Amino acid sequence: MNWLWEHLWxxxxxFWLLALVILLLSPFESLGWWSGWNRRGEKPLDxxxxxxxxxxxFVVYLTGVAGFSGEFLSRRERGFLDRLRERLPDAVIVSxxxxxxxxxxxLDGDRLLRALWVWLHHWRLKVPNNVFDLLIIMRNMAxxxxxxxxxxxxxxxxxxxxxxxxxxxxxxxARGPVNLxxxxxxxxxxxxxxxxxxxxxxxxxxxxxxxxxxxxxxxxRAVDELVDFxxxxxxxxxxxxxxxxxxxxxxxxxxxxxxxxxxxxWECSGAMAHIGGRDYFSQKATGPDGxxxxxxxxxxxxxxxxxxxx
Amino acid sequence: MFVTSALxxxxxxxxxxxxxxxxxxxxxxLAHTPLLLGFLTLVPHFGSYMLHVLRAWVLFDLVVxxxxxxxxxxVSAVLSCLxxxxxxFWLTHLRLVxxxxxxxxxxxxxT
Numbered sequence: 001m002n003w004l005w006e007h008l009w010x011x012x013x014x015f016w017l018l019a020l021v022i023l024l025l026s027p028f029e030s031l032g033w034w035s036g037w038n039r040r041g042e043k044p045l046d047x048x049x050x051x052x053x054x055x056x057x058f059v060v061y062l063t064g065v066a067g068f069s070g071e072f073l074s075r076r077e078r079g080f081l082d083r084l085r086e087r088l089p090d091a092v093i094v095s096x097x098x099x100x101x102x103x104x105x106x107l108d109g110d111r112l113l114r115a116l117w118v119w120l121h122h123w124r125l126k127v128p129n130n131v132f133d134l135l136i137i138m139r140n141m142a143x144x145x146x147x148x149x150x151x152x153x154x155x156x157x158x159x160x161x162x163x164x165x166x167x168x169x170x171x172x173x174a175r176g177p178v179n180l181x182x183x184x185x186x187x188x189x190x191x192x193x194x195x196x197x198x199x200x201x202x203x204x205x206x207x208x209x210x211x212x213x214x215x216x217x218x219x220x221r222a223v224d225e226l227v228d229f230x231x232x233x234x235x236x237x238x239x240x241x242x243x244x245x246x247x248x249x250x251x252x253x254x255x256x257x258x259x260x261x262x263x264x265x266w267e268c269s270g271a272m273a274h275i276g277g278r279d280y281f282s283q284k285a286t287g288p289d290g291x292x293x294x295x296x297x298x299x300x301x302x303x304x305x306x307x308x309x310x
Numbered sequence: 311m312f313v314t315s316a317l318x319x320x321x322x323x324x325x326x327x328x329x330x331x332x333x334x335x336x337x338x339x340l341a342h343t344p345l346l347l348g349f350l351t352l353v354p355h356f357g358s359y360m361l362h363v364l365r366a367w368v369l370f371d372l373v374v375x376x377x378x379x380x381x382x383x384x385v386s387a388v389l390s391c392l393x394x395x396x397x398x399f400w401l402t403h404l405r406l407v408x409x410x411x412x413x414x415x416x417x418x419x420x421t
Binding site: 023027145146148149152215244 | 349352354357
């Protein structure tokens with residue numbers, strides 16, 4: 001313990017230096033894609049749907065900043081999606097898009113630091129919420145900032161929108177409204193990608209967020225309806241978007257966010273926290289009526305998504 | 311563009327202060343030292359704000375440098391630096407003068 005106190009300042013400086021390096025390097029993945037450096041074997045967007053084309057309710061789930069890949073979702077998130085499928089049996093739910101990469105390249109995909117991310121992920125599976133988990137979260141938060149940045153955002157968000165459109169087409173999307181269900185930082189990515197997704201598919205867009213961290217991204221103009229569910233124990237993370245992005249402040253009435261307020265709805269989801277045992281997907285924590293948080297969240301989201309058209 | 315506007319800033323100082331042009335150029339160059347941290351503007355989101363902070367820092371540095379060099383009171387130092395800074399800001403930030411077209415044309419012709 002003495003060693004820790006003696007080196008606290010050093011560790012603190014090391015943490016900020018590491019954060020700075022991650023932030024400085026974060027735009028390069030999307031910029032590299034845009035420049036064509038890592039554009040290998042990309043499918044054209046206008047390729048016909050691989051499955052049987054269908055209409056109906058399409059839901060795309062975007063995970064939060066702790067996400068690792070489109071294929072891997074935590075057990076609680078998978079439980080939530082299973083519950084959502086039970087409530088929306090006719091809906092197509094797409095969950096294989098990793099929102100923190102412009103090319104849907106998972107952290108264990110073809111990338112320079114693959115070994116590091118895989119090692120961290122293995123640690124995370126063995127010891128949940130360990131300190132190294134922070135590196136994955138910091139990396140994904142940096143990508144969220146890239147999405148919100150007016151300089152890098154258009155490139156990044158166009159890439160993500162392209163991946164969303166491709167995933168929808170793989171699932172057989174022909175036409176109709178698209179529902180983006182996002183958790184935490186995934187909500188910002190959804191807003192950023194919205195104009196490009198709308199341009200690619202020509203569809204109405206609805207965003208349903210659970211504890212969404214959203215910035216003043218002008219992409220909000222393309223969202224036809226925003227429903228944000230927030231738990232009464234979820235104080236810090238959703239407030240970050242408001243704190244760091246002045247366009248969310250009411251005083252700036254001319255900002256895209258404030259102009260879109262008529263299309264937004266905020267609802268309380270109960271005594272839910274952002275992370276931990278009482279989060280939005282918890283299967284153990286229960287509400288006053290005995291339903292677990294995962295059930296409550298699925299009911300709320302299905303209640304919104306099930307109402308079509310919007 | 312940036313160098314041009316910085317030179318104009320030095321010229322504007324030279325016009326209002328009893329200093330040689332080379333001295334004014336040196337002061338403006340010295341005041342721009344904080345821009346060594348300019349790489350921080352690459353940081354997503356926060357970098358945009360950092361640019362404004364660095365520019366304010368440059369103005370502050372020049373006011374102090376002018377005050378120390380000429381011995382004029384603070385208000386006079388601010389008033390002598392401000393027109394050049396506004397010109398600098400106008401040319402490099404607001405981009406009201408479309409010098410980019412001239413730059414692109416020059417680049418095309420030369421390459």
